[in-house]
Amino acid sequence: MRYFQVSERQHVLLEEYKENLRKIVRHLEECSPTMLIVLITPLPIDEEGRQQYATSVYGEKAMTALERTNEVAGNYGQRCKKRRAGRKSF
8 A cells, every 4th residue: 555645635726626615515505405505614724833743753854834834724714715605606
């Protein structure tokens, strides 16, 4: 079995994320027009903790710039927030 770094597999470009949300919500609305759909924004990131962990594991080879930050997560969160009740577009 081959293992990959989780962050490489999980990252989705913002435009792809937006389109995926649109498709998921549209599908759910078609399945049940009365269904309550709740979208949850990404969780805050402990940037300092992630950096400390990376340094503890990789030492001097640890990346100095985090691949996940609250600023980037906020962009994804804004896509969820733009989806308001009764609104059909993002």
